[in-house]
Amino acid sequence: VKGGSAFPVRLRFTKHGKVRFTSHRDVARAFERAFRIEALPLEFSEGFSPHPKVSFGLALSTGYESDDEYLDVSLVEALDLEALPERLTAALPHGIAVIGAVELCDRAPALQEAVTAVAWSLTVGRDDDVALDADEFSAAVEQALACDEITVRRSRKGRQVDDDVRGAIRRCVVTGTAPDGTVALDLDVSTRPRSAKPLDVLAAIAQVTPAIGPIEERRVLRLRQWIERDGARLSPLDADARPRVAEARAS
């Protein structure tokens, strides 16, 4: 959100269940409709085709769930932020819930630039339905973490590129197994200078230890997003919120 908005707001929301099969773009459109259903005082861009000023955080891949998503929206006047989450949740598709809203300070950096770390919880299995052995998989994870660099071929903006994935992995731990032959995994990654998707990390593990077999993600949940600033790890809801005194004055 650039400076100048009368009432910039950051929303925190979750995405669970069937609605996980909608795309990032679908979610954006659902929010824009929810804003209109609730008749929020939206600020619009100038020009022939005015759009509400909404900016979304890191994209969440189609099929992934999340406990921790964000978006910023510019309003032209103050409104009751306590009541906002419930109002918007009612206007959104089932499975998307707004769980927090703060007024942003002036010139808060955009979410896509500000967020530096993401925590994931994954369930993974073999794509041929052979049971995945947790110990073997743990060993493969250790092998991968022991590498300085793991170059994986992936497609970025429609092009095939070779990227180092290891550099983005901060932590990767097997946390359990399930009777259906899947393994649960916690994963923390950096988003800068280059992020790694859960799928890239699995490809890196399989590349280092091919014997582990073809691995696929079954269930992916984004647990948290962090803004790291001056050595502190902040929630995106707290990092750039306008101090409460100012908020009281605005409302």
Next chain:
Amino acid sequence: MSDLWPRIEPLLAKVEKPARYIGMERGSRQPAWAPSKVAWLLIYPDTYEIGLPNQGLQILYEILNERPDALAERAYAPWTDLATELRARRIPLFSVDTHRPAGDFDLLAFNLSAELVFTNVLEMVDLAGVPVRNEDRRPEHPIVLAGGHSAFNPEPLADYVDAFVIGEGEEVVAEITEVIGAWKRGGRADREAVLHDLATIPGVYVPAMYEVTYDGPRIVAVEARHADVPARVDKRTVADLDEWPYPKQQLVPLMEVVHDRLNVEVFRGCTRGCRFCQAGMITRPVRERSEESVRTMVADGLRRTGYDEVALTSLSTADFSGIEGVVGSIVRDQQGTGGVAVALPSLRVDAFTVGIAAQIQQVRRTGLTFAPEAGSWRLRQVINKLVLEEDLYGAVESAYASGWRRMKLYFLTGLPTEVDSDTLGIAELARNCVEIGRRFDKSASVTVSVGGYVPKAHTPFQWFGQNGVAELQRKIDLLRSDLRPQRGSGAPRQRLSNQVQLKWHDPEATFAEGLCSRGDRRIGRVIERVWRDGGTFQEWSEHFSLQRWLDACAAEGLDPEWYVTRHRTRDEILPWDHIAAGLHKDFLWDDWQSALAEHGLPDCRWTPCYDCGVCTDYALEHVVASPFAPAGGSQGTGQAPAPDLDIAVRFLGRKPKPTAATSDDAVPTTTEVPA
């Protein structure tokens, strides 16, 4: 197991656009099931993004779910990737609302909006775990039902669909629900008996109750097998649209779909009388919604859905009596909310229309599309699309003056009596439009979209032999070479051609559509063969192959040219003659002869009745708020499209009965165009 979701969910990670299969739209229902309720699965046999916006399906979804004795859920055609996964895992077709197996429903009710979806109907019946042929179904199987515009020639699917609804569904679904409810209470014993009962409902056609006899390729007779089954099935028509303000809760999809906006139907039926237009012929008479009711539906709909675009739908929206009032109120009410775009599909070609479009698109300017349909005035008289060149140029000039920079023109080729100069007239019209545009903007461009004409049942052109593949291709090539962009040529004509973009429909797909549109029962086996050969999604160019259709015809010993390119004779029994849209066959034949004589026919909503048969036979009348034809252009005045036009009408002394205050005597014969 009634909820298939746990088995479907893992597959969705592997398929394209998984949001097609999750339901959960705002406005969707999760109806409570009970054995006493008649369960309808309303099916659109194409992808979710094509089918979801279908208003007919949404209207019935609401009406049925409001009934205590019925429930309705929806299904759309799974794309080939999911269909393959479902078959591999023996998972049946499912509803998107509660992910129930299709086989749990009492009725599988298909919406037939186009003929090339026919193979998808068989695909979905098969995916449902139901035998594709009527004769193989047993009492435990759902009744397969179909309705929609393409049901007006039901014969190609006669061996695959148990019962067809002819015409509008709002009222007849109640009667069908009662018959099926009684059948269920009686233990669903005898399939033959319930089909017989369905056949006695007005507007319901049960093909198994009719015997078709042939003499060689020709049909000799179509006869009802029982005395209480009507010899002819007449369409159903809702007399007053204001009694049916549906959908009240239009579905808001989670993924992008076609026509992704609020849709409000402002009137149904059209009496412009375009002779190629099946929709206009089979939906008569004109029934307008009241202006007040339209305003309410727009305001409530926008508030409830959160859409920022509304389409006022009909077959020719500028003809709606309340158009100016409704547009004015939308523009006024939406000030300061970021604006609402108003889409006017099916625009009339005149400056008045552009004026309205300009008024509502002050905020967000979308494209502007006109459909002159034919390249010469002569041919436009043949098809009764009475647009003068002045009308088109006036509309185009007015559009550029109001700020539009691009427009689309729709044409048909392969029309009756069309000669090459008519076809080339398309290119000439387009160049002239570019020339007008260049006065406002040097980069003005025009997109010309050309479709191959397919004669349809219940139209004056139902006797016309469609142009074959080669002939249509030749006409398209004629246009292509006339408009071929050339670099470096400074000639003015060439410069104009360079700013025309030409698009065309595949003539091979047009041929297959022709085969299904006017086919008889024997074409059913061809459709089945195409489907068994893997020919689903025939409306999608990546899945279409004419060879499949030709091979299937050969295997069935049928000559496709006999069905598609042959001119029919007056004495011939047409495969759909026992289905009635209310239009007398004599009227259609006379209108066909008028077409060949290049005579136009005026719009009977504002001029005396010429007795096409619909109002008189069905005791219906036009419901129009204004007795005056709208102003502007020849299409606007209606009565006098051209000074030399000889209007062939029979005067029966009946005049339109306006619902507004004006008496019959005051109906004007001409309308002045306001300055």
